[in-house]
Amino acid sequence: MSEAEARSESVGTVMVAGAANLAIALAKLVAGLISGSAAMLSEAAHSVADTTTEVLLYLALRRGARPADVRHPFGYGKESYVWAFLAALFTFVAGAGFAITHGVTTILVHQHSGHYFVSYVVLAVSFLIETVSLGRAVRQIRREARRWRTTARRFLRLTPDTTVKAVFLEDTAALIGILLAGIGVALSQLTGDELYDGLASIAIGLLLLVLAIVLAKANISLLVGRSIPERLRHEVEQELAALPTVDRIDTLLTMQLGPEDILVAAKVDFHDDVTGADIETAADEAERRLTERYPEIAYVFLDPTPSRPGTRARHTRHTQEDPSA
Template sequence: MSETDVRAESVGTVVVAGAANLAIAVAKLVAGLISGSAAMLSEAAHSVADTTTEALLYLALRRGARPADVRHPFGYGKESYVWAFLAALFTFVAGAGFAITHGVTTILVHEHSGNYLISYVVLAVSFAIESVSLARAVRQIRGESRRWRTTPRRFLRLTADTAVKAVFLEDSAALVGLLLAAAGLTLSHRTGEELYDGLASIAIGVLLLVVAVVLAKANISLLVGRAIPERLRLEIEQELNELPAVERIDTLLTMQLGPDDILVAAKVDFRDEATGAVIEAAADEAERRLIERYPEIGYVFLDPTPSRPEARHRRARHTQEDPSQ
């Protein structure tokens, strides 16, 4: 699958999720206003936050895909993480903040109107629609994990495509939130106590808070300049070491420039007998091999490093391994 196909699939996943959340938000809002349920109104806020998030993620994918220019020679890939981070903040403020606040208010002062039927119907329909959106995200995650020869869980944890990660987490949280809302409504219906409706609203807010924090941390890491997963880095190092003119790779640095754009920079100790022409040919061959195997690699820089031990000690960059990879 080409980079264009992957990007188009991510855009499609975001659009489907956004359309589903918009329709669900309207239905939940109407049901919440008619029934007076705090959990339903919190679910409406949840869906509104998700819809806004999808809009920001769509903007992130579009703006991040712009080609490189003179002012931005490495492209605009990192801009996608800025918009995705703003989406996570919106979920935190609008979704979690409203749900928790409204839940507390309901417990203290709210009286339910007693009309539960419409809430149950909307919850059931919403669950079906959210399941369709989640199924598309799961299908993309499984396809991408096979392409990268890893498990879906590991792909989801390490992927630089925060759009599909956000859709998966938000749709999963939406389904859990619907179950929480249904539980709160049912308990309030049976007991006549609004405590359970309010507690369900607070639980939905805490759930949104967790999702927002996870997504914010992922985007901050990528904005700072995160390396590619360790297994992939080792495969790249092996490719470079297999070049006939290469004696040793002293330092290998990588960075995610965008969801499908990787930078590779290495200090390479070439064999003593290698001429300038041989080194130039090896550099071209290295770039060809790496891009052929990993189309996401957009830039490859090789720095010939003297073989003197003191030079290697002075110039090499030492990094601490990330145990999460």
């Protein structure tokens, strides 16, 4: 799968999720207003937050895909993480904040109108629609995991494409939220006590809070300048070390410039007898090998480093290690 195909699939996943969330939000809102259920209204807020998030994620994909220019020579890939971070922030403020405060209010003062049937119907239909959206995200994750020769779980944890990660987590949280709302409404109906409806609303808010924190942390890490996964970094190092004129790799630094762009920079100790022409040839060969094996690598910079006692310890950084890989 090419970069363009992967980006197109992410756009499709986001659009499917956005359309599903918009339809579900309207249905939940109507059901919440008719029934007066705090859990249903919280679920409506949940879906509204998810819909807004999908719009921001769509902007992330479009804005981040712009080509490099004079003012931004490494492209706009990191801008996608700005929009994705704003999406997580909106989930935190709008979704979690409304659900928790409305749940507390319900426990203290609210009286349920008693129209339970419409809530059950909307929750059941919403569950089916969210399952379809989640299924698309899961299929994309599995294809991408096979492309990177890793497990789906590891890909989801380390992927720099936070849009597909956000859709997967949001759809999963939506299904859990629907179940919580259903339990809260059912217990309120059986007991006649609105405590359970309010508690369900608070639980949905806490679920959204956890989701927002997870997504925000992932995007902040990428904005700061996260390295590529450790296994991939070792493979890059092996490719560079395999060049015939290379003695050793003193330092290897990598960074995700965007969901589909990687920067590789290395301090390389060449053999003592190589010429300037040999170094230029080695640099071209390194770029060719790496970009053929990993099309996501957009930039390769090699810095020839003389081999002198103590030089590495005083003037260079040791090879990167990724504790999260």
